[in-house]
Structure formats: structure tokens, C-alpha cells
Amino acid sequence: MGTGLSGLSWVCSSLFMRAYAHKDELHSLSRDIWSNPELAGNEKHAHDRLVRFFSQDQTWTVQSHYKLPTAFKASWGPVSGGVGDPVLNVGFLCEYDALPGIGHACGHNLIAEVGAAAAVGLKAALENQTELPVPVKITVLGTPAEEELGGKIELINAGAFADIDLVFMAHPAQQDASFHPCIIIEEMLVKYYGKASHAAAYPWEGVNALDAAVLAYSNISVLRQQLKPDWRIHGIIKHGGEKPNIIPAYTELEFYLRTPLLKDLCDLKAKAEACFRAAAGATGCQVEITSPTPTYYNILPNATLASLYESNGKALGIHFPEQPTSFCGSTDFGNVSFIVPGIHPFFYICTDALNHTEEYTEAAGAEKAQLYTLRTAKALSMTAVDVVCCPDLLKKVRDDFRLAKLKQKEEKNQNCEKEKRPN
Numbered sequence: 117m118g119t120g121l122s123g124l125s126w127v128c129s130s131l132f133m134r135a136y137a138h139k140d141e142l143h144s145l146s147r148d149i150w151s152n153p154e155l156a157g158n159e160k161h162a163h164d165r166l167v168r169f170f171s172q173d174q175t176w177t178v179q180s181h182y183k184l185p186t187a188f189k190a191s192w193g194p195v196s197g198g199v200g201d202p203v204l205n206v207g208f209l210c211e212y213d214a215l216p217g218i219g220h221a222c223g224h225n226l227i228a229e230v231g232a233a234a235a236v237g238l239k240a241a242l243e244n245q246t247e248l249p250v251p252v253k254i255t256v257l258g259t260p261a262e263e264e265l266g267g268k269i270e271l272i273n274a275g276a277f278a279d280i281d282l283v284f285m286a287h288p289a290q291q292d293a294s295f296h297p298c299i300i301i302e303e304m305l306v307k308y309y310g311k312a313s314h315a316a317a318y319p320w321e322g323v324n325a326l327d328a329a330v331l332a333y334s335n336i337s338v339l340r341q342q343l344k345p346d347w348r349i350h351g352i353i354k355h356g357g358e359k360p361n362i363i364p365a366y367t368e369l370e371f372y373l374r375t376p377l378l379k380d381l382c383d384l385k386a387k388a389e390a391c392f393r394a395a396a397g398a399t400g401c402q403v404e405i406t407s408p409t410p411t412y413y414n415i416l417p418n419a420t421l422a423s424l425y426e427s428n429g430k431a432l433g434i435h436f437p438e439q440p441t442s443f444c445g446s447t448d449f450g451n452v453s454f455i456v457p458g459i460h461p462f463f464y465i466c467t468d469a470l471n472h473t474e475e476y477t478e479a480a481g482a483e484k485a486q487l488y489t490l491r492t493a494k495a496l497s498m499t500a501v502d503v504v505c506c507p508d509l510l511k512k513v514r515d516d517f518r519l520a521k522l523k524q525k526e527e528k529n530q531n532c533e534k535e536k537r538p539n
């Protein structure tokens with residue numbers, strides 16, 4: 117063969133051409149989501165658009181508002197395999213939330229397109245197969261609210277992943293990478309309560325909550341020098357007062373804390389909390405510290421899926437740099453990776469712009485991102501074909517999953533008072 121394609125993928129690859137017949141439709145899907153950016157939890161337009169996309173082919177069973185108002189599920193199959201055999205359910209995930217002010221600056225419109233295209237591609241490859249080793253079903257889950265709230269975590273808790281055996285998605289970035297672990301993130305909301313007063317007439321009667329916020333911000337900046345290089349802490353003042361002549365009685369800060377290891381997150385949290393409380397003490401304010409959203413975990417590696425994805429990707433012309441520059445973000449897919457074996461590769465979209473910038477928004481809507489997006493989708497569906505057609509590979513994927521989880525468990529989390537990670 118000499119193409120780098122694994123045998124089974126090669127047999128099926130011509131069938132993907134049928135999925136490519138949908139390329140204009142897929143581009144118009146992501147372009148429509150891109151043109152109507154919606155924030156986490158409010159992705160009504162994107163939800164309806166994706167539901168329409170799958171409903172127009174009546175072989176998909178589509179559930180709108182699946183477990184969450186803007187989540188959906190589309191299922192197809194099972195096909196082939198022996199009667200009564202356990203079904204292998206292959207999942208593809210679509211994200212579609214945008215960022216405040218800058219639209220689709222993380223390219224989630226393209227994540228939706230990749231998920232839809234890869235599922236359509238796999239269906240095209242499997243629909244006339246009669247001799248698969250196991251019956252195969254495809255499930256597309258629309259997973260809202262990645263940038264905020266953790267939609268996938270809510271879906272996990274609601275049982276949406278309970279019958280899914282493998283899960284695939286891909287995220288736009290600066291380079292292609294079959295795996296990058298991402299880092300754990302926890303959010304901290306800090307509220308200072310002081311006392312208002314006329315800032316010129318009776319300043320001595322006030323307790324200045326803005327002073328507390330500013331000191332808190334400075335304390336964290338000073339702390340930063342003593343943190344490990346791969347830890348991150350960054351925040352904003354969300355509410356800083358009402359008017360210069362009113363001593364602010366209330367301020368609010370939002371901070372993100374990130375570390376590669378859970379035990380480090382616990383250390384970082386303790387240090388940050390000390391900074392926030394010190395600012396309250398210095399100013400006489402009351403402080404309230406909460407973690408309003410669930411922790412996003414690191415992504416568990418799956419060596420077999422990553423290596424299949426790489427060889428399929430290379431055969432399609434994807435270049436994987438030896439040392440990809442790390443994308444130091446976080447994702448609620450991390451939590452999924454502890455529940456179901458899966459992959460979350462990153463893909464280049466023909467721009468040097470960085471995620472979460474206006475330039476990246478531009479690139480995520482551009483025609484030239486399409487080749488890279490559809491090629492990624494194709495590599496994902498070919499990887500799925502490899503696994504569904506070969507029981508040995510499926511076993512390896514499952515072994516990798518068990519092993520990776522075991523390794524994480526041994527990662528000495530004892531220091532952590534709040535162990536929330538699933539077993």
C-alpha cells in the first residue's frame with residue numbers, strides 16, 4: 117500500500133469521499149455558527165442548526181435539548197455484527213460556544229464541523245458493511261458550554277456518556293498534535309464586602325472593598341514569582357465599584373488557577389486563598405471565596421488512538437511537529453477522558469494567530485480553514501474505522517485507558533482535601 121494508511125482504513129477510505137460530498141454543507145454549518153456567536157449555555161442558534169443538519173438525513177435519530185437546554189444527541193445504527201452481540205457505540209463531540217466580545221476566537225464552530233463531518237464520514241464508511249466484528253452505532257453529542265460552566269461535566273453527571281465506548285473530537289490550535297494533556301483548571305470567585313461612604317466628605321467612615329481587590333490582585337502578582345513554571349493563575353476584577361465619590365462597598369474578582377497535577381492545584385489554591393484573605397485583613401473587609409464551576413481535569417492520553425490518528429493524519433498530509441508548542445489551556449474533555457477512552461487532537465487552521473484573539477476569530481470563519489478542518493475530520497473517522505474493524509486494536513485502546521487511569525491514581529493526590537476525580 118505504501119500510503120501510511122492502515123489496511124482497514126485504506127479499504128474504507130474511498131467511502132469517505134461520499135462524506136466529502138457534504139463539504140459545502142459542512143462549511144455552511146460552521147460558517148452559520150461562526151456568524152451567530154453565542155456564549156456558553158446560550159447556544160440556541162447553534163443547537164437548532166446542528167439538530168437541523170442531522171435531522172435532514174432521516175437515518176439519524178435526533179434528540180434536541182438532550183439533558184441540557186442547548187445539548188443534542190444524534191444516533192445512527194447499529195449496523196452489522198452478530199445478532200445479540202454487544203454494540204460498540206462510537207461517540208463524536210461537537211462544541212459550539214463562543215467568547216464574550218470576540219466571537220468564535222477559539223474556533224468552536226470548527227469543532228462542531230469536525231464532529232459532524234467525522235460522524236458523517238464514519239457512517240458513509242460503515243453503512244453497507246455486513247461483516248464488522250461487532251455491531252457499531254454512532255452517537256454525536258452536542259456538548260455546550262466548554263468556555264464556561266463545563267457542559268460535558270453536566271452531561272457526564274446526567275449519564276449522557278454511560279453507553280458510549282469511544283469518543284472523538286478535535287480542537288483548532290496553532291499546530292497539529294495528536295495529543296496534548298491540557299491542564300487542570302479551577303475557578304475562584306472572590307467577593308469583598310466593605311462599607312460605602314462619601315469619598316471626600318467622610319472617607320474615614322468607609323471600608324474600601326476596591327482596596328481589598330487591588331491588594332488581592334497585587335498579592336497574586338507577587339506570589340507568581342514563586343510558582344512552578346507550568347502553574348498558571350490569572351484573573352480580572354469583575355466589579356470594581358460604582359463611582360469615584362462612593363467608597364466601594366462591594367467588589368468581585370474572578371481567578372483561574374491551573375496546574376498539570378491535582379495535588380499541585382491544592383497547593384496553589386491554598387496559596388491563592390492566603391493572598392485573598394490577607395487583602396481582606398489589611399482593609400477590614402469581609403471576604404467570600406467560592407469555586408462556582410466544576411474542576412476541569414487534564415486529558416488522559418490514549419497511546420493507541422493517538423498513534424492511529426497520527427498515521428492516518430500523516431497519510432492525509434498532516435504534519436505533526438516533533439515538539440509541538442504546548443497549548444496551555446484547559447478543557448472539560450479532560451473529565452470525559454476519565455470516563456470513556458478517547459482523543460482530542462489539536463489541528464492547524466492555516467493561521468499564525470493565537471486562540472482567544474480577534475485574528476483567530478477571523479481565521480476560524482475563513483474558507484482556507486476548511487481543508488484543515490475536513491482533513492482532521494477524515495483522520496478522526498479513519499481512526500474510528502481502524503478500531504471498529506479490529507478487535508485487537510479495540511482491546512489495546514481499552515487497555516491504554518485502564519493503564520492511564522491507574523497511573524493517574526498513583527499520582528500522589530494525598531495532599532488534596534477535595535478529591536473529586538472519578539475512579
Ligand SMILES: NCCCC[C@H](NC(=O)CCN)C(=O)O
Pocket residue numbers: 222262263264265266287301303409412444445446447
Ligand atoms: N471555567 C473556565 C474554563 C476555561 C476553559 C478554556 N478553554 C480553552 O481555552 C480551550 C478550549 N476552548 C481555557 O483554557 O481558558
